[in-house]
Amino acid sequence: MKSTTLVCAVSAALCAAAFPLKAEELLAKQLAGPPEEFSAMQRPAIAEAPIMSKSAVVPMELSAKGSSWSTRLPAENGQLKFAVVNPGAAPLELSLQGPNGQQISASQMSARSKRSGIFEGGVNLPAEMYELNVAGDGEWQLNARGSSKTAGRALLILEGDPDDMLASWQANDSQKVKQPVLIAASLLSDADAGLVGPMAQRLGRLQQAKLSITAPNGDRSEVPMFDDGQHADGLAGDGVFGGRFLPKQAGNHLVQVVAHGRAAAGHAVLRTAEHVVPVLDSDLQLGAAGLSVSKSGEQRVQISLPVATAKNAGHFRTYAEVWGHNAAGEPVAVAWIGGMSALSKGQLTLNLDQRWLDRSGAGAPFELRNLRIEDPDHFVVLAKADSLALPLQRAASKAAGDIQIDDEMRQGPRPVAFDSAKGTGSRLLLVHGYCSGGVWPTSHFSNASTFLDANKSRSHDQFAQLIKSFGNTWNSYGVVAHSQGGAAALHLYTYYWSGLDNAGSGRLIQSVGTPYQGTNLAGILATLGSWFGVGCGTNDNLTYSGASSWLSGIPTSSRAKVNYYTTSFKSTNWWTNDYCNFATDLVLSDPEDGTTEKAKGQLSGAVNRGHTNGQCHTTGMRDPAQYKDSSRNATMNSNAAR
Template sequence: MRKRTGTVVRTMLCASMLIAMGTGAATGAGRAPLQPKQLAGPATEFEAMRAPDPAHAAILSRSALLPVVFDASGQATLRVPVHHGRLDAMLLSGGADWSPRLVSPAGVELAQATLARGARASRLGGEHDGQAGTVVRLDGLVRGDWTLHLQARSGEGARGYLLLKGDDRLELASHQVHRRQLVGERMDIVAMLAADDGTRVALGRDAGHVRSAQLRIVAPDGTATLRPMHDDGRHGDGGAGDGRLAGGFVPDATGTWIAQVIVHGHDRLGTPFVRTAEHALPVIEAGPRLAAGTASAAYSSPGRLSVRLPLANAGKGAHYRVLAEVWGRDGKGGEVPVAWIGGMAEAGDGGLSLGLDERWIARAGALAPFELRALRIEDPDHFIPLATATRLPLSTPRLRLPRTAPARQAAIDELMTMGPRPAAADARAAATGRKLVLVHGYCSGGVWPQAQFANSATFLDANQNRSHDQFAQRIKSFGAQWNSFGTVAHSQGGAASLHLYAYYWSGLDNASGSRLMQSVGTPYQGTNLSGIIATVGNWFGVACGSNSNMTYSGASAWLAGIPTSARSKVNYYTTAFRTTNWYTNDYCNAASDLVLGDPEDGTVERAYAQLPGATNRGHTAGQCHTAGMRDPAQYRDSSRNATMSSNAAR
């Protein structure tokens, strides 16, 4: 069984690199009014709502995805490191026959019969978003660099990938320096080795020797270029020769760019290795910027302030995710944290407006002058910062706040944390009834057996790729048929349901029952498959395309804006493959097993399916993410489905 050391490695990375550097279907017809909530929370949540450190979302890779490019004669040769006498690999050929030949370090070719016995057809990714290929598992090989010879037939695919699983004890840790993913702005990637021998974790040059390191950049049109990664102390890589690597590029077009770190070298025992890390990076045009001046607050209703942010270049009607901290002063001029405010906000008349309940100011005992801190305005689909301010003065009207002890100790209510509910007419009061909505996941369809859920309806947006925000709005529109609804969701559907409840008013806010949102197999903290599939799909094409919300960095950025109060409404389950014995490496899917760390369900690692602040309802072994994997699909557990149905809010 593989040991996941992600928490330890990420903690060390942060320190080290900072020092160095119904029965109906969802139709989607016409966008319904957004009806965003005016979010706010206590100062104790400041840290959770701030932009995350990219090192906390580092990719920890024990695998290598190597591009295969054939020469004019249709031949390709790759060096394949073998550790502990075992080779686990996958040829992603786009369906072409590459006639593989494997030659030992001593020049002896492996018998074709042996190679054939270790090969099986598999698929990397899901039914609609994956890529077919051949998985090869061989034991009893000599340790060292083997050579893989491939021959493409005339008229067949001239490129593809080789996916290799490496030694579990050596990882490549890689992350972005920042998330300003805008056209024309430089993007940098840093990486280093991390070794775990069971007693300690070593980083950089203490983990192994890097012989070569490159940054392979694949543009949205599929054009690939190679750039060097540096360890010379002059490129934001820390000290010269310390094993920290850095490289970057400047994107010149919108779309998903792939930044793939490729590292060759030797581990501490002298065994050759190759590792890669795949960063799928959506790049967008520059958006609004903060105009000169200050933010201003004015009363919008008794006890409610509208905080206006002056913007330039904001598209009218466009909406953005906005988060900021409110600070004031005490009677002696000392700084006083008041509350964070934010949510989704629509642009109009040269600015954005956020809501602030004056009771937050009363609870903090704060006085003018006020200011906003850690302000960030992000696009709603990828959560890429478009405009930021470390500190921005906030002018306020003359406040008439009670300064008594009861005012400072008053309970926090819905109006303070989510703002006023929409008027009855705006909330589609004509809708009646209660329902449990069954939600599928990314690039999927109606997976839930509806007959196992009482008073339920199936949301269907089959085989589509939506951001969490787009997905959430479709759930909202579908659920508007009823006055109230709860959700049971699979995979990305769980994140989309949480996104809906966190940012927009909907029937979720009218539901009653013990469990408002329930999910199974949701990658709340992302999955490494997202970057791998995006890289493969850039060449071969996939039906659904890449989804940045489910990469490690994208999920981390999304979570940094989800309030604790919203997370507490989620009940979630995780599953993994069935373990048959102690000495074999079990799996749900032979292809994804090359990439994911145990335990995992074929798509999501258990460690990254956790949602801090929510209720974990348990883990089940012997169930996989979807149908077609080795164990039964996690959404077909009739016992768990009955439990979710009986406890669901509606």
């Protein structure tokens, strides 16, 4: 079949569709699921998705020609391995002085460097890599001298021993203007154990730490971190440090933990962790009136949730658990309900299919538990309640257990507006990722159309709305996606009615290199963008914590629609270091594709189609780009739903 390709350059009108929608335009699904999914739909616990860092990112600023800059770098395991990202026209003159007076001159440093760069997420910056074997451990002084005529900035990325990991996490869930944000950190002995905080066994101990904060307007500040038991740091003297800052404006704040400590072996360690913290200016709160319930169909009820706000509009992500009681008065779990809900006349709505009540056998009194309302772009909790009385009057059903869960119970009825506004024909949509362009070779696909929102940073929700608007041309479609495009397609299928719901048999969503659990590179790219004024902007959905918050609203039934692939660099031999990009390799855990770590590219509940060595995330890296694999593309094309 001959390939047909259509490129959509997103216009201003289309971009507008990604932002606050009216209730009649939302076409949101009325999500629900059984009690067995309660745990999977819960918000991640504090410290559940920490940044695990083996590296340090150090800003370098030289004021003018001939000016100098220096810092101390700890050698670990007899090795110094670092990259200097330098967009300046002239190179820096670097030299090293060891703890015992050893000297490595600028000319010797130049002879030991490898040149490449960071080419990802709209960042295109040259870099030089240095890997030096030194005698023993100790702190070396790195000296840099500027040779350009004007002031310049560079960035140092230092890799340490991956057995000495810095774990850093946000220690509270407050992310509103003028409410404190708490960040904690500690050194861990086993990065794979997933243990953080006072209960973790440590290789060494932090000795001092601070928070370096860049506000959305570019203002920079620093605050100390403490191990005194009063800064969300556990017990005083337990090796966990905590710090807090008070955001004064809305937007993404870049918060870097800068930590110095000692490994168990006694040598110094320097680590940083780069957090992207979205802060919202919201006054949304639950209204004083109670919940109200009305019939919305033959077997459905609509639950109206009063909210009060003078600042917020648009739509919100909601979640709640429905509980009732049995004849003995014992609590019975019924179902979870939620999805996207448009704010209308001071109310948000949740919907419940009464078959969930029949299936559970529960009767009155009913209540909503663990209610939360989140913004749709950052998944920050704006309001919550542990329990609210739900005025449903229903006796326990004798049909308990006889109800088979179907799509309408999980997604709600198809809206009339959706069925009456279908496009024509079917397509396979080829979707790119964050801050990217049309990457898929169109000749590898048939009956395919290329979505293009070139070089932009979008939240998953905004991205999904744009895919939906583009896809409205056709009645049905499947998706082949790269990187963030896979998460955006899953978000679209989960929350909104679209041509994905009309697709025929086959694989509905296929993705390659999608960081479903986030990537440490999100914070690094934010640091690069902030320091050098490059890139497409920060994207907190792609951080570890942001991805974890997003996934807490994605049910298993939606995840099952995804088929995904991961790749990583080609391993050449056991005695050399392999990488896709040497600069990003310093901050990512192997195996990785230069952007996405294999471990963080996994999506629980989806179909893992395998891992390929010798392919990198994008062009400009050491191995071929993963989206150019003609064999895999042919497989995805032939198996795709349309």
